[in-house]
Amino acid sequence: MTNRTSLFQNHLDAGAKMVDFSGWEMPINYGSQIEEHKQVRTAAGVFDVSHMTVIDVSGSDAEAYLQHLLANDVARLDELGRALYSGMLNEDGGVIDDLIVYRMSFGFRVVVNCATRLKDLRWMAMQTTGYSVAVEERPKLGILAIHGPESIDRVCSILSACGRDAEAETKAIQALGNFRGVELGDWFVARTGYTGEKGVEIILPEEQAPKLWDALLSAGVKPIGLGARDTLRLEAGMNLYGHDMDETISPLSANMEFSVAWEPVTRDFIGRAALMAQRIEQEEGRLPILTGIVLEQRGVLREGHQLSCRSADGTELDAGVITSGTFSPTLKHSIALARVPSNTASCDVDLRGTATPVRLVKPNFVRFGKKVFE
Amino acid sequence: MSTIPDNCKFASSHEWVRLEEDGTATVGISDHAQDALGDIVFVDLPEVGATVHAKDEVAVVESVKAASDVYSPVSGEIIEINEALLDAPETVNSVPYDGGWFFKIQLEDASELDELLDADAYAELCEDE
Numbered sequence: 155m156t157n158r159t160s161l162f163q164n165h166l167d168a169g170a171k172m173v174d175f176s177g178w179e180m181p182i183n184y185g186s187q188i189e190e191h192k193q194v195r196t197a198a199g200v201f202d203v204s205h206m207t208v209i210d211v212s213g214s215d216a217e218a219y220l221q222h223l224l225a226n227d228v229a230r231l232d233e234l235g236r237a238l239y240s241g242m243l244n245e246d247g248g249v250i251d252d253l254i255v256y257r258m259s260f261g262f263r264v265v266v267n268c269a270t271r272l273k274d275l276r277w278m279a280m281q282t283t284g285y286s287v288a289v290e291e292r293p294k295l296g297i298l299a300i301h302g303p304e305s306i307d308r309v310c311s312i313l314s315a316c317g318r319d320a321e322a323e324t325k326a327i328q329a330l331g332n333f334r335g336v337e338l339g340d341w342f343v344a345r346t347g348y349t350g351e352k353g354v355e356i357i358l359p360e361e362q363a364p365k366l367w368d369a370l371l372s373a374g375v376k377p378i379g380l381g382a383r384d385t386l387r388l389e390a391g392m393n394l395y396g397h398d399m400d401e402t403i404s405p406l407s408a409n410m411e412f413s414v415a416w417e418p419v420t421r422d423f424i425g426r427a428a429l430m431a432q433r434i435e436q437e438e439g440r441l442p443i444l445t446g447i448v449l450e451q452r453g454v455l456r457e458g459h460q461l462s463c464r465s466a467d468g469t470e471l472d473a474g475v476i477t478s479g480t481f482s483p484t485l486k487h488s489i490a491l492a493r494v495p496s497n498t499a500s501c502d503v504d505l506r507g508t509a510t511p512v513r514l515v516k517p518n519f520v521r522f523g524k525k526v527f528e
Numbered sequence: 529m530s531t532i533p534d535n536c537k538f539a540s541s542h543e544w545v546r547l548e549e550d551g552t553a554t555v556g557i558s559d560h561a562q563d564a565l566g567d568i569v570f571v572d573l574p575e576v577g578a579t580v581h582a583k584d585e586v587a588v589v590e591s592v593k594a595a596s597d598v599y600s601p602v603s604g605e606i607i608e609i610n611e612a613l614l615d616a617p618e619t620v621n622s623v624p625y626d627g628g629w630f631f632k633i634q635l636e637d638a639s640e641l642d643e644l645l646d647a648d649a650y651a652e653l654c655e656d657e
Contacts, residue, residue: 187592188567381566381592452570454590481569481592
């Protein structure tokens, strides 16, 4: 069965090319993916991400439950609206999903990927044993992400057109720091996203989404498809679940170490024991890493391309593989994430039968419209 | 989608070929092909002077989505390539039947054109996809 968001007609009206995305009929672009990408880097664009799964967690044990469920520690959320990125791991330390969790007045709000919805819900339900907690999917909520240097001003400019208390809400939204959010009646507005630009995500009752969408478009915000969403996130060095990591990959091999809260050592989160063992492998150099790769000549790196890897002394190492690759519209050459042996000093990619040298860089290519690697 | 020009013949692999007044032929990819590929970011062209056979892989198109081979719809010698595409590959997206041409070819056997699809047959093929 194909799902549609409440903005389906708005996408068609905007000239979207619709594709199947994990069972959802979603806009891949509205003409040119590259133009949409540039729009977000230079001005403001809006994405319909209502296909993502919102799960609310409440009850007296909500915090303890999430401290067990997630590799990151929700106790770090020291104020309402604050957001945290985390992996949800299995007992082997593999990544079941990556997600954002917010502290809310009622408990916590978790936003997970749409492709992993069913397994996530099952896993989260299974882990509730012994906790006084309610885990509730919120399928009637829509999500709009508005990103780009002008995004927040544009959002504030249309609040009154949406029948909202513009003065108070503008103040609240303008005051938000990165990874902070605020509940504004039936809207939740947070400075989170997947583009490496300033912006907000607005979670709201889905029937209100078309009006917000129309108001944003009238204010000069352009609709952005999932195609540009992918090139934007890759330029920002952000992982895509099912490509850059999955249940067979340790977060330590997926640039997710920052999201593993080792302290306090008494916090017994799922996967902790396995991660401790993987940490030893990592110290001994036996755990692969996820690195950034750039190809500064013609050609495009693609997921699945093989890499021949060498250490600093020229020794041939195990093969690496591109986990996400694309053409970077900002840099005008190809960029990729690749999993390679940790002591890789140089590598070649097999491009249509030709061994082509590529450069290893930190996996973060563009932030706030500018190149960030050396 | 724009109309399919009726002065072109088409391969089922979505290349067009147009017979010019001087007896040479111009080759490109169809509007349907560029639309399916999305934004084109690199084009690799054959070498001038190369002899190719119908259905040979002669060029490569890289879009944001995928790399795609381009096959020559006819046999002959490559006499000119559209070097402007090296710096402005997006021309293939904007004007696939005009400035977005790939190469010109001296036909070895003009009767090969008869084996290709005309505009109507090609339109039908695109609809079925």
